[in-house]
Amino acid sequence: MAADGPSDALARLADERVDHRFKGLPPDADGLTVGELAAQRRNLFTGGFTTPVLALSAERLEHNLRLMETYTERHGLAFAPHGKTSMAPQLFRRQIDRGAWGITLAVPHQVRVARAFGIRRIFLANEVVDGPALRWMSAELDADPEVRIVCYVDSVRGVEQMDAALAGAARPLDVVVELAAGDEARTGVRTEKEAMEVADAVARTRTLRLVGVAGYEGEVPQATPERVRAWLRRLVALAAALDGSGRFAGAEVGEIIVSAGGSAWFDTVAEVFAELPELSRPVLKLLRSGAYVSHDDGHYRRLTPFNRIPEEGALEPAFRLWAQVVSRPSATQAFVNAGKRDAAHDLDLPTAQVVRPLDGTGERPATGVAVTALSDQHAWLRTEPGAGPEVGDWVGLGLSHPCTSFDKWPLIPVAEADGTVVDYVRTFF
Amino acid sequence: MAADGPSDALARLADERVDHRFKGLPPDADGLTVGELAAQRRNLFTGGFTTPVLALSAERLEHNLRLMETYTERHGLAFAPHGKTSMAPQLFRRQIDRGAWGITLAVPHQVRVARAFGIRRIFLANEVVDGPALRWMSAELDADPEVRIVCYVDSVRGVEQMDAALAGAARPLDVVVELAAGDEARTGVRTEKEAMEVADAVARTRTLRLVGVAGYEGEVPQATPERVRAWLRRLVALAAALDGSGRFAGAEVGEIIVSAGGSAWFDTVAEVFAELPELSRPVLKLLRSGAYVSHDDGHYRRLTPFNRIPEEGALEPAFRLWAQVVSRPSATQAFVNAGKRDAAHDLDLPTAQVVRPLDGTGERPATGVAVTALSDQHAWLRTEPGAGPEVGDWVGLGLSHPCTSFDKWPLIPVAEADGTVVDYVRTFF
Numbered sequence: 126m127a128a129d130g131p132s133d134a135l136a137r138l139a140d141e142r143v144d145h146r147f148k149g150l151p152p153d154a155d156g157l158t159v160g161e162l163a164a165q166r167r168n169l170f171t172g173g174f175t176t177p178v179l180a181l182s183a184e185r186l187e188h189n190l191r192l193m194e195t196y197t198e199r200h201g202l203a204f205a206p207h208g209k210t211s212m213a214p215q216l217f218r219r220q221i222d223r224g225a226w227g228i229t230l231a232v233p234h235q236v237r238v239a240r241a242f243g244i245r246r247i248f249l250a251n252e253v254v255d256g257p258a259l260r261w262m263s264a265e266l267d268a269d270p271e272v273r274i275v276c277y278v279d280s281v282r283g284v285e286q287m288d289a290a291l292a293g294a295a296r297p298l299d300v301v302v303e304l305a306a307g308d309e310a311r312t313g314v315r316t317e318k319e320a321m322e323v324a325d326a327v328a329r330t331r332t333l334r335l336v337g338v339a340g341y342e343g344e345v346p347q348a349t350p351e352r353v354r355a356w357l358r359r360l361v362a363l364a365a366a367l368d369g370s371g372r373f374a375g376a377e378v379g380e381i382i383v384s385a386g387g388s389a390w391f392d393t394v395a396e397v398f399a400e401l402p403e404l405s406r407p408v409l410k411l412l413r414s415g416a417y418v419s420h421d422d423g424h425y426r427r428l429t430p431f432n433r434i435p436e437e438g439a440l441e442p443a444f445r446l447w448a449q450v451v452s453r454p455s456a457t458q459a460f461v462n463a464g465k466r467d468a469a470h471d472l473d474l475p476t477a478q479v480v481r482p483l484d485g486t487g488e489r490p491a492t493g494v495a496v497t498a499l500s501d502q503h504a505w506l507r508t509e510p511g512a513g514p515e516v517g518d519w520v521g522l523g524l525s526h527p528c529t530s531f532d533k534w535p536l537i538p539v540a541e542a543d544g545t546v547v548d549y550v551r552t553f554f
Numbered sequence: 555m556a557a558d559g560p561s562d563a564l565a566r567l568a569d570e571r572v573d574h575r576f577k578g579l580p581p582d583a584d585g586l587t588v589g590e591l592a593a594q595r596r597n598l599f600t601g602g603f604t605t606p607v608l609a610l611s612a613e614r615l616e617h618n619l620r621l622m623e624t625y626t627e628r629h630g631l632a633f634a635p636h637g638k639t640s641m642a643p644q645l646f647r648r649q650i651d652r653g654a655w656g657i658t659l660a661v662p663h664q665v666r667v668a669r670a671f672g673i674r675r676i677f678l679a680n681e682v683v684d685g686p687a688l689r690w691m692s693a694e695l696d697a698d699p700e701v702r703i704v705c706y707v708d709s710v711r712g713v714e715q716m717d718a719a720l721a722g723a724a725r726p727l728d729v730v731v732e733l734a735a736g737d738e739a740r741t742g743v744r745t746e747k748e749a750m751e752v753a754d755a756v757a758r759t760r761t762l763r764l765v766g767v768a769g770y771e772g773e774v775p776q777a778t779p780e781r782v783r784a785w786l787r788r789l790v791a792l793a794a795a796l797d798g799s800g801r802f803a804g805a806e807v808g809e810i811i812v813s814a815g816g817s818a819w820f821d822t823v824a825e826v827f828a829e830l831p832e833l834s835r836p837v838l839k840l841l842r843s844g845a846y847v848s849h850d851d852g853h854y855r856r857l858t859p860f861n862r863i864p865e866e867g868a869l870e871p872a873f874r875l876w877a878q879v880v881s882r883p884s885a886t887q888a889f890v891n892a893g894k895r896d897a898a899h900d901l902d903l904p905t906a907q908v909v910r911p912l913d914g915t916g917e918r919p920a921t922g923v924a925v926t927a928l929s930d931q932h933a934w935l936r937t938e939p940g941a942g943p944e945v946g947d948w949v950g951l952g953l954s955h956p957c958t959s960f961d962k963w964p965l966i967p968v969a970e971a972d973g974t975v976v977d978y979v980r981t982f983f
Contacts, residue, residue, distance in 0.1 A: 255605050471900075
């Protein structure tokens with residue numbers, strides 16, 4: 126199998142049976158394979174799908190994948206999109222086919238999913254001190270010389286635990302020192318001095334190999350472009366200091382990794398990474414943005430760097446959650462059958478975007494319709510006089526936060542603009 | 555197959571392969587069947603499980619199942635525990651084995667899961683106007699005379715849509731009129747007059763059969779025992795009024811269903827349902843509480859009726875989420891590797907309960923450790939001086955809201971008090 130080449134496991138996803146595991150799918154497709162159902166090219170609105178059903182836009186997904194490929198190429202960035210967002214091996218594959226260096230993940234379980242689908246370059250953007258997980262990762266490295274896993278370190282104690290867990294490994298595990306985005310920020314060393322101490326602890330092991338630095342500018346407190354820029358310059362300077370003091374030297378390191386970049390500040394990352402001084406080895410400037418793949422209608426619509434750089438393009442929200450009005454108990458209230466089990470609700474409530482009357486008269490904007498609350502299995506709508514919708518109508522909802530949208534749907538129809546479902550995306554959470 | 559008898563599908567769950575689909579499980583169990591892994595009786599803490607991992611307590615689960623069996627028997631209530639909480643067919647089976655009349659569910663997709671595992675009496679506590687879903691339910695009724703599905707109606711328009719979708723059904727679908735818990739409450743008719751109109755609309759169809767009334771006292775605004783009692787008396791009076799006006803008469807109805815009861819007010823439901831006047835037919839007083847099966851360490855710990863009636867017993871929180879400290883960047887901060895993807899976060903944050911140091915010195919209370927925030931894949935801990943925990947330690951977290959805890963874990967180890975994992979519960983969301 127070629128590095129990150131197509132995997133049999135990926136092909137076998139089309140052989141899974143459509144059944145009770147997958148909400149929203151047509152009951153009369155029960156027993157078909159996913160591939161057979163896709164070949165039927167059913168319509169999302171008339172093809173027997175049940176509500177609620179989350180759909181991805183085929184065109185917008187493709188647009189977003191292409192836009193970030195172009196963006197990272199233009200700015201000389203390597204790209205390891207954060208796979209925790211979708212946990213969808215089919216999307217991992219499309220990201221890699223569009224030039225991604227590899228896939229970023231957050232916890233070892235997610236690495237297992239990626240490895241099961243043949244992903245070979247994995248940036249595990251987190252500390253890992255879990256013995257069984259480390260031994261499993263080590264076995265993956267030892268079994269295939271083309272597999273590469275890079276993870277974070279931010280404490281001497283953690284390094285020592287990793288070393289103990291990895292005793293007997295044939296190949297070292299690559300690590301990068303994580304620099305915290307501030308004193309009250311999340312994980313990562315608080316000071317350059319600690320970074321040096323952690324680097325030295327790594328050097329004392331035979332099981333770990335220091336290959337760079339990383340951090341997450343999304344946690345910079347009270348973030349402004351200036352503050353994010355200042356922190357990114359600290360990160361870049363840390364890489365230079367570790368390099369200048371010979372701390373990447375001992376370990377046959379072919380390139381030095383410098384990584385940052387969520388979905389709110391990748392323009393600033395591109396800007397500061399462009400300033401990187403020459404180091405002793407080539408530098409892999411690794412961006413990790415993940416939310417772009419579906420984008421959203423809330424949090425990331427507000428925060429996307431493309432709002433600051435419209436000349437470079439615009440992401441398009443690719444999710445729409447379709448729910449059906451089951452109750453219209455008063456002139457101002459309506460209830461649809463999608464709730465916390467179906468929609469992201471951690472950053473914002475869903476927003477009502479369009480109404481599709483049951484009578485087939487087509488889609489209209491959901492003017493005067495607002496989502497005011499979510500129950501486990503209902504959304505509460507407040508409606509202005511004359512706004513509708515009526516019992517039976519479908520309401521298309523926009524979502525905020527891709528990470529908590531994907532994780533509620535194990536199999537997601539991908540529909541073209543006219544409703545034709547052309548593919549199904551499987552997720553593993 | 556006997557009514558609600560054991561299903562082959564349930565037995566086949568033990569034949570599923572342990573693999574990348576199931577987070578938290580031991581990587582070295584990959585390829586074993588779930589049944590084989592269970593037979594190994596591994597220890598949760600030393601048996602190769604990876605963090606984070608959610609565990610159910612075997613003893614507490616059994617205690618809770620037994621307590622609600624006893625409670626409902628003592629109060630003459632039939633019981634259809636809400637299955638949306640767990641969506642775990644193995645637990646549905648144990649609930650039915652302990653005398654439950656059937657299983658309550660919230661949306662047709664959940665009915666599909668229950669039917670796939672042989673559940674025959676289903677109380678679908680929601681309005682359903684989805685054509686493909688209604689036709690599928692009708693086909694289930696027509697295929698097996700022992701299958702019974704009851705769902706809600708609250709509008710004439712909804713009744714007409716259901717009737718249109720069900721044209722051609724051999725057996726009618728049973729429906730109950732839902733009475734809202736207040737003018738600003740969720741679904742359900744607002745007035746008795748509307749209830750009569752909806753009942754009359756049902757009577758005009760040949761596809762629906764009116765069998766009772768239902769509602770959800772958990773939505774009574776500014777609930778107090780007095781307000782909940784008052785609303786439950788309205789519900790009971792509505793049943794009597796529909797019966798007195800002959801609206802259950804035309805349809806060969808063997809018993810009249812009167813249903814209420816979430817997990818916060820079942821004592822008041824029992825009290826008011828005990829006052830039910832004699833109706834023209836036997837009454838099935840159907841309680842639907844679901845959260846009791848795991849109970850919790852937050853929302854339902856505060857709200858459980860057993861706080862008011864300690865002489866009748868006490869539920870025990872059966873979940874514990876085990877996460878590992880991956881970073882300890884300052885004297886007051888620690889980060890564990892479980893976040894929004896792993897823990898309920900809609901009603902309360904998780905609470906730190908116990909610490910298990912990596913050195914195997916055993917469990918201690920997590921005194922001085924507080925969860926202050928969740929990221930997607932991290933929990934933020936605030937620690938008092940000297941409280942620990944250190945990098946590598948496991949932290950046992952208590953959760954709030956069973957419904958949004960179960961739905962993050964497709965396969966949940968069930969562990970005895972000493973950590974021996976004796977079973978695995980599969981969920982379908």
